[in-house]
Amino acid sequence: MSTPPRFDRGHTDDLMSFLATSPSPYHAVANAAERLEKAGFRQVAETDAWDGTYGGKYVLRGGAIVAWYVPEGADPHTPFRVVGAHTDSPNLRVKPLPDSGAHGWRQIAVEVYGGPLLNSWLDRDLGLAGRLSLRDGTTHLVNIDRALLRVPQLAIHLDRSVTSEGLKLDKQRHLQPIWGLGNDVRDGDLIRFLERESGLPEGEVTGWDLMVHSIEPPSYLGRDKELVAGPRMDNLLSVHAGTASLSAVATSGRALSYIPVLAAFDHEENGSQSDTGADGPLLGSVLERSVFARGGSYEDKARAFAGTVCLSSDTGHAVHPNYAERHDPTHHPRAGGGPILKVNVNNRYATDGSGRALFADACDKAGVPFQSFVSNNSMPCGTTIGPITAARHGIKTVDIGVAILSMHSARELCGADDPFLLANALVAFLEG
Incomplete structure (x- = not known):
């Protein structure tokens, strides 16, 4: 362990700001792009011809962003170092016909996204955010970050079985939030409200991708503020760390033998099968076009991909003190213990022994401790974009992340030092 850390608690402070201002995947990629712009990156359009100039570039597609930095002297066959992550989180999303209600309550019709x-x-003050598609073909980001909605829980007096049988929620009947009073529910009420809030002419919005979010801001927690509580850590924590590490590498002035890349995808929580998901063509297309823009051939592309490595960074499970039996008895990742290396021999994670060695080397160079995670054999193992990325593009992939509690909750919990420990490890990885 030789290199002093580049990031400290200031990184965690910035993460909290990033979480608070990224209530949707579209806001997350806009915030990541803004940070990259400050580091000298420039957006390129997928519909334009690309040139082979050096420097930082990025493409945006919906809720996904791919950014890369081409150092001076890079050959067409220079391999890539990729940090992979995802921008989406489980939540409640607005249906195509959003206006509903009953018994004097105005409600919004929502659909469950992913596995929240x-x-x-329940009983949280909720805002509403996402993107509006306009009549002229453009999109407009919207964020109503105030107490607008609430999903009220049934009083215990009306359901005594909760104490003996536990809470049982029907996804269709019990999760529709209220947002006002009145019996006259009219189609278009919500969209007209959002047009007014956004300063748009009435009738300008013809499509929408909207989702609810808790308006409670991220905060430090604990006796010594050694914990952070906040929304969407799965997986904006990794998106933020990847953005910060790529920016740091691009502005360090150090010679690079790889082309560092950030690939943050949408739709991981429901299978990644979309044009902006990890199972789509976006990453492969960007990397291939980068090779060809620098005068490369198919042979150069094959050589570059053969030497490419991806760190798939996603949150994982810290050992839960109240449910320790749900974890593997010999693998207990702890909050504050540094990033985790995820292993599953059935390829739910993409890590193998050589990948472990590569990550261990990056952590050693960064002066960062790391931990290992495997699932309890009696429990099903989750998965990530890692195996998908490895299989789709034929590139070596290693699954890592930060250990958290309350994964897929509206509000999650991690160690306050773990985000910047992850970012330091990612810098060492990207620098090669």
């Missing part, structure tokens, strides 16, 4: 802890959305 449903009870965590």
Whole structure:
């Protein structure tokens, strides 16, 4: 362990700001792009011809961003070092016909996205965010970051079985939030409200991708403020760390033998099968076009991909003090213990022994401790973009992340030092 850390608690402070201002994947990629712009990166359009100039570039597509930095002297066959992550989180999303209600309550019709802890959305003050598609073909980001909605829980007096049988929620009937009073529910009420809030002419919005979010801001927690509580850590924590590490590498002035890349995808929480998901063509297309823009051939592309490595960074499970039996008895990742290396021999994670060695070397160079995670054999193992990225592009992939509690809750929890420890490890990895 020789290199002093580049990031400290200031990184965690910035993460909290990033979480608070990124209530949707579209806001997350806009915030990542803004940070990259400050580091000298420039957006390129997928519909334009690309040139082979050096420097930082990025493409945006919906809720996904791919950014890369081409150092001076890079050959067409120079391999890539990729930090992979995802921008989406489980939540409640607005249906195509959003206006509903009954018995004097105005409600919004929502659909469950991904696998959220449903009870965590009850009795919270909720905002509404996402993107509006306009009549002229453009999009407009919207964020109503005030108490607008609420999913009220049934009083215990009306359901005594909760104490003996536990809370049971029907996804269709019990999760529709209220947002006002009145019996006259009219189609278009919500969209007209959002047009007014956004300063748009009435009738300008013709499509929308909207989702609810808790308006409670991230905060330090604990006796010594050694914990952080906040929304969407799965997986904006990794998106933020990847953005910060790529920016640091691009502005360090150090010679690079790899081309560092950030690939943050949408739709991981429901399978990654979309044009902006990890199972789509976006990453492969960007890397291939980068090779060809620098005068490369198919042979150069094959050589570059053969030497490419991806760190798939996603949150994982810290050992839960109240449910320790749910974890593997010999693998207990702890908050504050540094990033985790995820292993699953059935390829739910993409890590193998050589990948472990590569990550261990990066952590050693960064002066960062790391931990190992495997699932309890009696429990099903989750997965990430890692195996998808490895299989789709034929590139070596290693699954890592930060250990958290309350994964898929509206509000999650991690060690306050772990985000910047992860970012320091990512810098060492990207620098090669």
